[in-house]
Amino acid sequence: MNTQQDKASLFTRLFSAIGKKKDERSRLLELLKESQQKGLIDMDALIMIEGVFQVSEMRVRDIMVPRSHMVVIQKDQSIEKMLSVVSSSGHSRFPVIDESLDEIVGILLAKDLAHYSDEASRKSFELKDILRPAVFVPESKRLNVLLKDFRTSRNHMAVVIDEYSGAAGLVTIEDVLEQIVGEIDDEHDAADAINIQRHGFNRYTLKAITPISEFNDFFGTEFSNEQFDTVAGLILNELGHMPERGEEVIIEDYQFKIISSSSRRINNLQVTLLPEAKSVSSGAA
Numbered sequence: 686m687n688t689q690q691d692k693a694s695l696f697t698r699l700f701s702a703i704g705k706k707k708d709e710r711s712r713l714l715e716l717l718k719e720s721q722q723k724g725l726i727d728m729d730a731l732i733m734i735e736g737v738f739q740v741s742e743m744r745v746r747d748i749m750v751p752r753s754h755m756v757v758i759q760k761d762q763s764i765e766k767m768l769s770v771v772s773s774s775g776h777s778r779f780p781v782i783d784e785s786l787d788e789i790v791g792i793l794l795a796k797d798l799a800h801y802s803d804e805a806s807r808k809s810f811e812l813k814d815i816l817r818p819a820v821f822v823p824e825s826k827r828l829n830v831l832l833k834d835f836r837t838s839r840n841h842m843a844v845v846i847d848e849y850s851g852a853a854g855l856v857t858i859e860d861v862l863e864q865i866v867g868e869i870d871d872e873h874d875a876a877d878a879i880n881i882q883r884h885g886f887n888r889y890t891l892k893a894i895t896p897i898s899e900f901n902d903f904f905g906t907e908f909s910n911e912q913f914d915t916v917a918g919l920i921l922n923e924l925g926h927m928p929e930r931g932e933e934v935i936i937e938d939y940q941f942k943i944i945s946s947s948s949r950r951i952n953n954l955q956v957t958l959l960p961e962a963k964s965v966s967s968g969a970a
Contacts, residue, residue, distance in 0.1 A: 710738055722931060728944050732955065736865035736884055743886055745831060746824040748864060749845045749854035757782050758793055764801055764810050771795045778842045780855065781816060787851045789844050791816035821846050824853055832861045887958040890944065893917035893951040904958075906937070916941075917951045927951075935959070 714735065721731045758767050758779045771779070779793045797815040801807050820843040822831060835841060835858040847853040864884070880895040881903050891900070897910040897919060908919060920941055921927070923934050928951065933942045944953040 714738065728930070732884060732888075732890070732944075733865055735888070739884075739886060739888065740832065740861065740864050741827065741829040743828045743864065744824065745822055745826045745828065745843075745845050745856050746853070747886055748828070748860050749824070749856045750860070751854045752786060752852055755780065755786065755852070755855055757786065757789075759783075760790055760812060764798075764807050767793070767798060768802065771798060778857070780819065780842075780844060780852075781812070789819050789852060792819050792842060793817070819844050822856070824848075828861050828864065831856065832858070835861070884955075889956045889958075891916065891954050891956060893920070893946075893954055904939070906939075908936075916954065920951060920954070 717726065717731055717734055720726050721728060726734075756770065756774045756776055756779060758770055758781050760781050760783055762770075777795045779795070780789045781791045781793050782789055793812075793816060797817075800815075801810045820838070820840050822834075822843045822845055824845055824847060831843070835843075841858045843856050844852055845854045845856055864886075866884075880899060881889055881891040883889050893916055895916045896914055897908050897916060900906065900916055901908055901910075913919060913922060919936065920934060920943075923936055924932075928934070928943045928946060930943050930946055933940060935941075938959045940957040940959060942955040942957070943951060944955050946952055
């Protein structure tokens with residue numbers, strides 16, 4: 686069968702599988718993995734599709750910024766203080782609170798506050814003129830539903846509330862999209878320093894040159910670094926040969942998959958935590 690026929694067959698089977706019950710999902714994922722091995726889709730596309738399925742199974746509580754890490758603005762702060770908070774945090778949206786974190790009165794956009802950056806304009810500043818209504822969502826809301834709500838409402842941030850209607854944290858559209866495409870870096874992120882990136886509830890990508898000590902600190906593992914210093918060395922020692930792209934190996938409770946490599950080195954890996962592995966807190970990602 687030629688490549689065009691392969692593609693036609695692939696998409697026919699894909700469309701027949703989409704929309705079926707949850708128990709059909711594993712069969713569809715196997716089909717996608719076969720397609721990647723045949724070169725019909727690349728590894729990045731496969732990871733993204735897997736992320737889409739992952740999002741449909743996750744809830745807001747799995748990815749939200751917890752209450753203790755929220756950067757907020759108090760409604761009675763001076764505009765100078767507000768500008769300072771915006772500048773130092775690098776965020777684009779801020780919950781505005783009254784007396785406590787459980788009293789959120791609205792959302793402030795950094796771009797709206799930027800209009801009052803000079804001394805003359807500040808004299809006419811009134812917070813109520815630029816304050817936007819806050820959107821509240823429960824911790825149990827599914828991410829795929831939240832993403833749809835974000836798109837239809839054009840909101841990019843929601844306040845997460847717990848069962849007592851208190852603020853449990855924050856979630857943004859970027860947080861949801863990162864579960865599909867991986868970390869979204871901006872000018873405030875130290876991208877070059879990141880070796881391990883989260884792509885879902887139990888799935889990560891990492892540079893093969895990541896030191897084993899850093900891997901251990903991140904995942905809470907105890908891999909030895911006496912014989913080799915990097916994760917690449919760990920993989921090579923386990924396999925006994927230079928792996929090809931797509932090759933997999935399980936070491937303890939972690940499945941390593943080669944995303945990219947050459948004839949001389951491993952470049953990037955996908956790591957999946959198997960059910961027996963200890964969970965990794967969202968703060969580590």
